[in-house]
Amino acid sequence: MKLLIKGGRIINPAKDFDAIGDILIENEKIIQIGSDINVTDAEVFPAVGLVVAPGFVDMHVHLREPGLEAKEDIASGTRAAAAGGITTIACMPNTKPVIDNAILVAGIAQRAQLEGVVHVKVIGALSKGQEGKELAEIGDMLLSGAVAISDDGHCVESAKLLKTGLEYTGMFDKAIISHAEDETLVNEGHMHEGAVSAMLGIKGRPSVAEDIAVARDIMLAEYTGSRIHIAHISSQGAVELVRQAKSRGIKVTAEVTPQHLALTDEVVADFDSAAKVNPPLRSNEHREALIAGLKDGTIDAIATDHAPHAFEEKDREFRFAPSGFAGLETSIGVVLSTLYHGGLFTLPEIVARMSANPARILGIEAGVLGEGKLADITIINPDLEWTVDSRKFYTRGKLTPFEGRQLKGKAVATIVKGKMIMQNGEVLE
Template identity: 65%
Template structure:
């Protein structure tokens, strides 16, 4: 029995993109995966860049969701990177943090203004730290595999440059900046050194960046097209080391479902992302716990307690007085990833057919079961 898992990086797609996912199916997927609190990114249609959008999502999630839903508001209007969104109003309506996820706020002036402004509300900026000019012509990690299969690559430098900029802004403004889905060893080292200098920076790593390399892209499987891209083995090893030494603070899914027809295209034309809420725990336990790289306490810390603490959520703990959000895990349960059984609308996953060991067998939210034996309970 552990504190309910907390995933601070998901995409629920509602409003406007319900063919990919909605609040009901996304929270059912979370419950099935043992996740009791999720935070959803603002890249919907319309974008979550106003207080009415924050309130609308929170209200619908409270009525129809199966788990707790936190809302991340946009940094800029329409995610265009130009004019600041109504961050103050959104903060007052309960926005957890702010991000233009999927887009890098390339204007340093705009990003610095956002950091200075939001500090008054004690909120965090989450940065999708990938330089657009260095990444726009690529579709996977630039390296041996991309050269071999003839796909234009994205250099790790695109991530390193962006992270360096964000760290300098955090140092200048004193505002807490959280680096999303860090995937390069250069970025990891920059964050490690920034933390040693006392700069208010935290970061997360995704399940796929911890467990897959760019070799997974070799057969042009569009499930492996993600941003930042899956990188080579040396980058994966650096992320794992950083997870161990505390440089990486949290494990997330970046659950980003798409309609099947959107991914059924040539690799370079496929949108980035895939579903992850129902596979995250099993994959991490298989690859990091059962290989004796991490203890169960370390894993639960990164998937529950630490992300909750970073964003000041009332979650991630079994202490008296905390919500009764609980995940019950069978560490030795063997199972095979089968997307036909997924609750999410986005069925494509690079882990299809993977043999896993370890699975959430029950999920409780506010003291009530929302999943038992892999089956989400009816409301």
């Protein structure tokens, strides 16, 4: 069956293309991109007034499987991604057991093919059990299809371990994704250290903890010549460190989350555990630095750090609640509301940072529209106004700091390998 996407604004940053046109799909692939394509044997999707973009790539997702399925699993997580307009996700290894060997990498990939509705790429652990003591089977995992290596959820305290890991990943031209927070400074902290934490009497996590860790990671990347990627960057100092490192040609990239672009630590004032994340939501000067860094290319990508928890885990006193919340189904709305409708970014700039750029960092075939390529496509209504209602989420994690918020901009269709997976908010698989 052929599918013709008709009359949409095609934004394809990897090809520097932005024009009104049509896309014809057959047998999982794009067979023609052009203007005024007319065929008689195709189903037509009218896209006038909509943005037709390469399938969005979220390079930082916690699917929780294996072992933590009460929070999320591959079936629910990939459907949440589809509902949010995301066609490819990369899952982090902090599961039970930790994804720290080739068998688990291959097993997750195989299960994702059976249970998932979007593409799932696997990130392997840097250390065995993510204990930070002994290197995991990095080479075997990369040869088995892992797209990156990370101990995300934990800062790698041992510089020696990280240096050795970078030497291994450098052989494969793959990145280590770093959760950069000096543990000695953030231990027992629950939010950004600043005026709000002082007012609330909550022990804080100082921004300098991130700056110190990022500085060390950059120096090790420079020394080894390998690639380091800073996950969920959140501090003004860290942004400047990455900016300087890039100017010196060091192989460093960075991502920022929608929540760190849109929110500040002031949302914690009512002790809402849904707003508890690591690194924490920071004060407005940090938020503004993140937006500036994303604009000038210091920060390469937007990624959700989708980290769902069971309701009873988050429904606790703030300091006892775990960090993280579900972000896949709100990411496009939050980003468009904050950056596009806020007059800060163009649509092509946003599409690049949510499709082509994360695909490039991971080294995967995604994030670009082209004849002969897989038809992974995200279709967006940038002006659609909607209210966040977690009861309608496909993810198992129902808590979000955006609950009840009015957002502007939403994915209205998600196409994976030429097949309509989501349309008008309903996942069809």
